[in-house]
Amino acid sequence: xxxxxxxxxxxxxxxxxxxxxxxxxxxxxxxxxxxxxxxxxxxxxxxxxxxxxxxxxxxxxxxxxxxxxxxxxxxxxxxxxxxxxxxxxxxxxxxxxxxxxxxxxxxxxxxxxxxxxxxxxxxxxxxxxxxxxxxxxxxxxxxxxxxxxxxxxxxxxxxxxxxxxxxxxxxxxxxxxxxxxxxxxxxxxxxxxxxxxxxxxxxxxxxxxxxxxxxxxxxxxxxxxxxxxxxxxxxxxxxxxxxxxxxxxxxxxxxxxxxxxxxxxxxxxxxxxxxxxxxxxxxxxxxxxxxxxxxxxxxxxxxxxxxxxxxxxxxxxxxxxxxxxxxxxxxxxxxxxxxxxxxxxxxxxxxxxxxxxxxxxxxxxxxxxxxxxxxxxxxxxxxxxxxxxxxxxxxxxxxxxxxxxxxxxxxxxxxxxxxxxxxxxxxxxxxxxxxxxxxxxxxxxxxxxxxxxxxxxxxxxxxxxxxxxxxxxxxxxxxxxxxxxxxxxxxxxxxxxxxxxxxxxxxxxxxxxxxxxxxxxxxxxxxxxxxxxxxxxxxxxxxxxxxxxxxxxxxxxxxxxxxxxxxxxxxxxxxxxxxxx
Amino acid sequence: xxxxxxxxxxxxxxxxxxxxxxxxxxxxxxxxxxxxxxxxxxxxxxxxxxxxxxxxxxxxxxxxxxxxxxxxxxxxxxxxxxxxxxxxxxxxxxxxxxxxxxxxxxxxxxxxxxxxxxxxxxxxxxxxxxxxxxxxxxxxxxxxxxxxxxxxxxxxxxxxxxxxxxxxxxxxxxxxxxxxxxxxxxxxxxxxxxxxxxxxxxxxxxxxxxxxxxxxxxxxxxxxxxxxxxxxxxxxxxxxxxxxxxxxxxxxxxxxxxxxxxxxxxxxxxxxxxxxxxxxxxxxxxxxxxxxxxxxxxxxxxxxxxxxxxxxxxxxxxxxxxxxxxxxxxxxxxxxxxxxxxxxxxxxxxxxxxxxxxxxxxxxxxxxxxxxxxxx
Numbered sequence: 038x039x040x041x042x043x044x045x046x047x048x049x050x051x052x053x054x055x056x057x058x059x060x061x062x063x064x065x066x067x068x069x070x071x072x073x074x075x076x077x078x079x080x081x082x083x084x085x086x087x088x089x090x091x092x093x094x095x096x097x098x099x100x101x102x103x104x105x106x107x108x109x110x111x112x113x114x115x116x117x118x119x120x121x122x123x124x125x126x127x128x129x130x131x132x133x134x135x136x137x138x139x140x141x142x143x144x145x146x147x148x149x150x151x152x153x154x155x156x157x158x159x160x161x162x163x164x165x166x167x168x169x170x171x172x173x174x175x176x177x178x179x180x181x182x183x184x185x186x187x188x189x190x191x192x193x194x195x196x197x198x199x200x201x202x203x204x205x206x207x208x209x210x211x212x213x214x215x216x217x218x219x220x221x222x223x224x225x226x227x228x229x230x231x232x233x234x235x236x237x238x239x240x241x242x243x244x245x246x247x248x249x250x251x252x253x254x255x256x257x258x259x260x261x262x263x264x265x266x267x268x269x270x271x272x273x274x275x276x277x278x279x280x281x282x283x284x285x286x287x288x289x290x291x292x293x294x295x296x297x298x299x300x301x302x303x304x305x306x307x308x309x310x311x312x313x314x315x316x317x318x319x320x321x322x323x324x325x326x327x328x329x330x331x332x333x334x335x336x337x338x339x340x341x342x343x344x345x346x347x348x349x350x351x352x353x354x355x356x357x358x359x360x361x362x363x364x365x366x367x368x369x370x371x372x373x374x375x376x377x378x379x380x381x382x383x384x385x386x387x388x389x390x391x392x393x394x395x396x397x398x399x400x401x402x403x404x405x406x407x408x409x410x411x412x413x414x415x416x417x418x419x420x421x422x423x424x425x426x427x428x429x430x431x432x433x434x435x436x437x438x439x440x441x442x443x444x445x446x447x448x449x450x451x452x453x454x455x456x457x458x459x460x461x462x463x464x465x466x467x468x469x470x471x472x473x474x475x476x477x478x479x480x481x482x483x484x485x486x487x488x489x490x491x492x493x494x495x496x497x498x499x500x501x502x503x504x505x506x507x508x509x510x511x512x513x514x515x516x517x518x519x520x521x522x523x524x525x526x527x528x529x530x531x532x533x534x535x536x537x538x539x540x541x542x543x544x545x546x547x548x549x550x551x552x553x554x555x556x557x558x559x560x561x562x563x564x565x566x567x568x569x570x571x572x573x574x575x576x577x578x579x580x581x582x583x584x585x586x587x588x589x590x591x592x593x594x595x596x597x598x599x600x601x602x603x604x605x606x607x608x609x610x611x612x613x614x615x616x617x618x
Numbered sequence: 619x620x621x622x623x624x625x626x627x628x629x630x631x632x633x634x635x636x637x638x639x640x641x642x643x644x645x646x647x648x649x650x651x652x653x654x655x656x657x658x659x660x661x662x663x664x665x666x667x668x669x670x671x672x673x674x675x676x677x678x679x680x681x682x683x684x685x686x687x688x689x690x691x692x693x694x695x696x697x698x699x700x701x702x703x704x705x706x707x708x709x710x711x712x713x714x715x716x717x718x719x720x721x722x723x724x725x726x727x728x729x730x731x732x733x734x735x736x737x738x739x740x741x742x743x744x745x746x747x748x749x750x751x752x753x754x755x756x757x758x759x760x761x762x763x764x765x766x767x768x769x770x771x772x773x774x775x776x777x778x779x780x781x782x783x784x785x786x787x788x789x790x791x792x793x794x795x796x797x798x799x800x801x802x803x804x805x806x807x808x809x810x811x812x813x814x815x816x817x818x819x820x821x822x823x824x825x826x827x828x829x830x831x832x833x834x835x836x837x838x839x840x841x842x843x844x845x846x847x848x849x850x851x852x853x854x855x856x857x858x859x860x861x862x863x864x865x866x867x868x869x870x871x872x873x874x875x876x877x878x879x880x881x882x883x884x885x886x887x888x889x890x891x892x893x894x895x896x897x898x899x900x901x902x903x904x905x906x907x908x909x910x911x912x913x914x915x916x917x918x919x920x921x922x923x924x925x926x927x928x929x930x931x932x933x934x935x936x937x938x939x940x941x942x943x944x945x946x947x948x949x950x951x952x953x954x955x956x957x958x959x960x961x962x963x964x965x966x967x968x969x970x971x972x973x974x975x976x977x978x979x980x981x982x983x984x985x986x987x988x989x990x991x992x993x994x
Contacts, residue, residue, distance in 0.1 A: 041930060044799050045922050048937065052914050055945045056907055062952045066862040067900040074862025078896075081859070081881045247880035252659050 083255065084115075084245050087216070089183040090236030093263035095197060095226060097272040098300075098499055099614070102188075103197055104227075109184035109220075109314075110159040112167060113152035116145060118176025118249050127174055130167060131156050151216050152178060158315050175249045184220055184314050185227075191307040193275050195335045196268070196299075196435070196497070198225020199310035201317075223313070226268065226497060229435055236263030267499045269298035277610035278303045281603040287590040288336035288476040290495070291607055294484035294576055294585040296503045297493025300611060301586075304337050306330040338431070338438040341473040342589065345596065346401045346533075347549030347572045348422075348468025350486065350519065353398060355421035356409045357515045364394045364518055370404040374463070381407055381463045384550075398522040399529045401548060403467050410466025415457055418465060419445045424509050425492065426481040427474050432494040432506060441478050444471035469552060479587035483547075483574035485509060486523075487582035489516050520545055524579050527601070537575055537601035542612055546575030546604060548596030568592040573600030577608045584611045632987045633686065634920070640913040641682070641979045644964035645675050645972060647906070648890065652967050655877035655885040655893040667886055667967050674969035678976035685980025689988060693744050694751075694928060701745035707734040708776045715780075723782055733970040735777055735785045740974050740981075742769060742789055743935035746796055751928035755801040762802055769793050783833060784959040788942055795938045796931060853889070856882045857951045860892035861903075868899030886967045888959055892951045910944045910963075913979075920982050923989040933985050936978045 066074065095103045112131060114122060119142050128135040138155055145153040159167070164179060171177050185200050201223040203215050215221060219238075222231035239260030244252045278289050278301045289303035306328070312321055325333055334340060356362045372388035374381045383389065383403040389396070397405035410418065422428060428443035444465060446457040464470030474482075477495065485492050490509035523545035526534040533548040549572030571593030576585035586604050593599035653668040707725070711734050715725050724731045746769045753761050770793045777786035798807070826834070860876040863869070874896040877885035885893055895903045917937030924930040940963055947962040949955040961968050963975045 041922065045918050045934070048918050048934070048941070049915055052911060052918070052941055055941070056911050058954070059907055059948055059952070060904060062954060063861070063895070063900055063903050066858060066952065067865050067895070067903070070862050071865035074859045075865055077859045078863035078876055078881075081856075082875050082879050244879075246659055246878075250660075252879075 082244050082246070084243050084251075086241040086243065087180075087182075087219075088239035088241055088258075088260045089181065089219075090238045090260035091183055091262045092185065092200075092220075092236060093230075093234040093265045095234070096265060096267045097275075098267065098269050098298075099271060099273075100267070101272045103193065103268070103272065105186040105188055106183050107186045108161075109157070109182040110161070110164045111154050111180040111182060111218075112156045112159060113154050113178050113180050114142065115152055115176040115178060115249060116147075119153070121175045122177065123174070127155075127177070130170060130174070151218065152180060154180075154218060158184075182220060185310075186314075187310045189272070189276075190309045190311065192272070192279060193270060193302065194225070194307045194310050195304045195337070196225055196270065196302045197310065198222060198227035198229075199313040200227055201313050220314075224310075225435065226266065230266050230498075234263040234266060237261035268497055269293070269300065269499050269501075270302065270497075271300050271611060271614060273614045274607055274611040275301040275303065278603065278607045279305065279307075281606040282590070285590050285593060285599065286330055286336075287588070287593065287600075288340065289586065289588050289603065289607065290337045290477050290480040291584055291586040291611065292480050292484045292493075292495060294487035294493075294582045297484070297495050298499070299495050299497050300584055301607060302337055304335045306332045308332040335436045336589070337476045338433060338436050339475070341439045341441045341475045342570055342572075343470070343472055343551040344468040344474045344479060345549030345551045345570075345572055346403075346468055347479060347482070347547050347574050347596075348472060348474075349398060349401065349406050349466070350482065350523070350547055350574075351422050351425060351427070352406050352409055352413065352418055352466045353394060353522075354486075354511065354515060354519060355418050356413055357394075357518070358421070358511060359413065359417055361412050362394065362409060366409075367391050367393050368397070368402075368405045368408045370402050372404070374404050374407045376460050376463070379460055381460065395518075395522045395525060398519075398547070399525040399532045401526075401533045406466045407463040410462045411459065413462075413466070415462045415465055416445050416447075418462075419443045421509075422472075424507060425485050426506065427478050431475075431477050431481055432504075433477070433497070435497065438477070439475050441474040442471055468549060476587050476589040479572065479574050479589070480585060483576055483587060484585040486516065486519060487545075487576035487585045489513075520579055523547055523575075527575075533595075533597040534573060534575075534601045536597055537573065537605040539577075539605050539609055541609055542577045543579045544575050544577040544605060544608055545579045546573055546601065548573055548601060550594075550596050553592070568594050571596040571598060571600040573597070573604045575601075575604040575608065577612065583615070584608055632990070634916065634983045634986045636912065637916050637920070637979055637982050637986070638682070638686075640909050640916070641964050641976060642679065644906075644909055644913075645671075645678070647894070648962075648965035648967075649675065650871070651890055651894045651897070651965065652886045654872050654874060654897060655890060657872065657878040659878050670969065671967055671972070674972045677969075678973045681973055682976040682980035682983070685977050686983035686987065688980075688984055690929060690932065690981055690984040691926070691988070694748055697741075697745045697748040700741055704734070704738045704741040705772065705776065708738060708773065708780075711735070712776065712780055723780055730969070733968065735780070735782055736968070736970040736974050738773065739785070739789065739792075739939060740936075740978055742773060743792065743796070743932060743939065743978075744981075745769065746793060747928050747931035747935055750796065750800040750931050751926070753800075756803045757797070757800065759803070759806060762797070762806055765797060766793075778828070781830060781833075782959070783829070784946075787958065788939070788946070788960060791942055792935060792939050796935050799934050800931065853883055853957055854953050857889050857892045858953050860889070861895040861952060864896040864899040864903070866900045868895070868897045868902055871897050873897060887961060888947065888957075888966060889951050890966050891948050891962055894965070895951075907948075910940070914941050914944070917982050920986045920989075924985050925989055929985045929988070933982055936982055939978065940975075 091106050097103055124135050124138050128138055133156060141155055142153055168179060200220040203217055203219045203221050222228040222234060237260060240258045242255040244255055246252060274291060282305050286305050289301060291301040292298065293300055308325060369391045370383055370388040372383050372386055388404065389400055389402045392402050392405055422443040428441055430438040430440055449455060449457050461470055465472050481492055490511045492506045494504040494506050524543060526532045527537045527544050527546050534546045537544050537546050551570040551572065553569055571590040573588045573596045576582040586607050588600040588603045590599045649668050649671050652671055656665045656667050658664055711725050715723060723733055723735060725734055749765060770790055774786045774790050856876065860882045874893055876882040876896055877893045882889055882892060894906060914937050917933055921930045921933035921937065924933055943960055943963050946955060946958060946960050950957050961971050964972065
């Protein structure tokens with residue numbers, strides 16, 4: 038032995054050094070990163086299973102369910118156990134190609150603990166079949182979610198909307214955290230009231246071992262069902278309205294003039310919201326987008342057209358209220374009016390002869406309103422148009438609305454850099470030229486007349502307090518005169534809206550025609566449509582208005598031809614089903 | 619001689635109580651930890667590992683007491699024949715042993731499985747100590763070669779082909795340390811170091827090719843555990859999770875989850891320290907480490923007090939053995955070293971290892987007790 042003491046001291050120091058290193062390492066693992074590793078050990082053994090909350094049901098005003106909840110089965114893989122799965126055997130079990138499975142595994146976010154979804158919306162028969170063979174595939178689980186079925190398919194699709202899969206984890210603005218793949222309302226009422234409908238998903242915490250065996254349940258937080266919502270629409274009226282269009286494109290909004298409740302809301306062509314549930318395929322999506330009928334557009338709020346003669350209601354009221362004319366004011370209609378080099382024609386060749394205001398409204402004489410428009414001036418017309426809710430959003434939150442356009446002299450100077458011309462007043466006075474409105478605004482307009490001058494914000498659910506946006510200071514006499522004149526539109530033998538006449542109820546209305554002959558569709562400029570758009574606004578019963586409705590038929594020709602019968606059908610359907618209301 | 623031995627039996631005051639208590643404490647904690655680590659998760663029977671380990675504890679304790687009463691110098695006479703028998707036993711294991719985890723390490727005698735390589739550790743240390751105590755310091759060139767081949771290469775090759783790489787490396791290291799303690803010519807040490815460095819690229823490849831796949835994987839995983847956390851890096855990562863999740867005071871006895879739920883492989887054998895650290899935390903782990911430290915330093919102190927060269931070398935060999943096993947095992951579980959199949963002395967499940975470790979401590983007690991007796 039050479040220097041025994043020194044040799045042994047080397048070993049003692051070596052031992053102490055090893056202990057020091059171990060102490061430091063333990064400090065690092067257990068103290069510095071202790072929380073991290075504690076968390077990892079919990080994540081190892083605790084698996085969280087989401088218990089979906091049944092979604093609130095959407096009812097119509099009579100309590101008919103417009104949507105149904107249905108179970109939705111998903112076959113998924115636990116990310117930690119993907120290595121242990123025989124993908125070839127799995128592909129046979131699920132009837133998918135092996136590449137598809139591997140692709141789904143590869144695309145999964147490696148940091149996410151959510152299971153990898155392999156196949157969704159599996160029919161129940163198949164679920165039982167897979168469940169029986171699940172023990173051969175560690176990490177294969179069947180998740181259950183709750184989805185929607187829309188039993189009425191295209192009916193009120195723009196209103197009800199649809200559910201879709203959440204893309205990526207998202208913290209909602211209302212504070213709920215929703216993992217990827219959960220269903221959320223993406224459109225319509227499903228979207229608007231999503232927070233209430235959604236409910237509170239539950240959670241089940243289970244303990245698993247390394248083989249993926251479920252050992253015991255640690256904790257269950259039960260899901261809370263979402264709130265049911267009752268819409269103000271009447272399904273029967275809605276369906277009657279959709280049928281009445283007879284396959285034509287267009288829009289319809291029926292309101293309760295006394296509250297602003299939406300009773301029916303039609304935008305055609307429509308779409309089947311059920312296709313969005315499975316996750317709409319790229320092909321389907323493209324077909325929807327490229328469809329020349331634009332089925333996803335909510336024409337009620339998102340399309341705007343010249344109101345045509347419907348606008349004469351505004352011009353007439355403005356003239357009466359401003360004291361420019363009285364109801365006995367007469368004009369001789371020769372079929373046209375000349376301003377400088379330009380001729381402004383009446384729709385009736387040869388003219389109406391001498392007409393007073395009531396007759397001008399009933400027969401929709403253009404020349405009469407050219408004359409009244411000249412006397413009023415555009416800015417006074419615009420003042421009343423604004424007061425009736427035109428030129429601004431109706432305030433519904435369902436969709437982003439078009440505002441429509443009510444021109445003024447100031448507007449023209451600012452936007453066009455040119456002064457206002459008299460000819461433009463002529464056009465505006467009969468609802469042509471720059472003036473555009475949405476079908477929703479048309480309904481607001483006629484409702485305000487029906488209820489004596491109150492503009493309500495349209496609302497979708499019951500019970501919900503009415504919200505008055507503005508009140509028109511109209512004289513009672515003017516209102517009753519106008520109602521009587523509009524009644525004449527449907528009941529007078531020469532009334533343009535005679536097709537809206539009903540045996541059961543007295544309907545007041547006004548026709549309108551939006552000219553498109555010299556005017557190209559701005560969405561597809563190359564295409565020129567042969568026929569004008571048809572308008573009809575109405576309310577009934579005249580003595581005690583319960584329903585007001587605006588109808589817009591794309592390329593429907595004269596308002597009286599196609600739009601008026603639809604309005605009558607809707608009014609009759611509603612009043613038949615809601616007699617006591 | 620006999621009289622002396624008999625008298626020593628009653629000289630209880632010379633018994634090293636510290637060296638006696640430490641391994642008993644460690645193995646009791648070990649059995650408790652084995653019990654916890656092998657808890658069944660569903661309502662099935664508790665595996666009997668802890669009962670078998672308890673039986674081995676009784677056997678080991680008896681062996682330690684007997685060995686400590688025995689004058690270690692009497693080993694001098696039988697050490698060479700026993701060494702030869704030990705080598706033969708290792709060969710027999712390769713030929714007739716039964717397999718476990720890709721290696722041929724066990725001999726079955728009746729109901730008892732027996733791991734000859736664990737006993738061979740002690741036999742090697744005794745034989746080498748005897749040889750080194752009979753030669754002069756420093757060893758001559760030929761003596762160095764001779765001891766390197768006989769006590770180093772021969773057992774290494776046999777163990778490597780079992781394959782029991784862990785034990786093979788451990789024994790080679792113990793042998794080299796003992797040779798260095800005895801004293802080699804400085805020139806020889808330097809030149810062999812140079813040769814080793816030059817040969818490393820060459821032999822490195824040969825060794826790499828000779829490794830089993832799981833051994834290669836362990837090395838790769840050690841260098842970069844993040845390569846594939848679900849595959850080869852899994853053990854290391856889960857071991858760190860197990861230790862780290864204990865935090866300061868641990869999850870509490872029988873509250874550990876990583877072992878029973880099988881997230882940690884080899885939970886009651888090679889990775890048992892992690893299970894202990896999970897349940898007892900930083901504080902418990904430090905206390906456990908200090909018990910090992912006390913045992914090792916006590917062994918080194920025994921070597922210092924020993925009056926003869928054989929006793930000194932024996933005590934150094936045993937202490938170094940404990941030091942290496944503890945460092946490599948715990949270093950491995952903490953992710954400081956590649957995964958080598960080396961058990962934690964007195965703690966890991968394994969009867970043969972427990973028995974031979976108790977015998978080793980018995981020898982230390984014997985050496986310490988006889989420090990006052992003169993040479994005959």
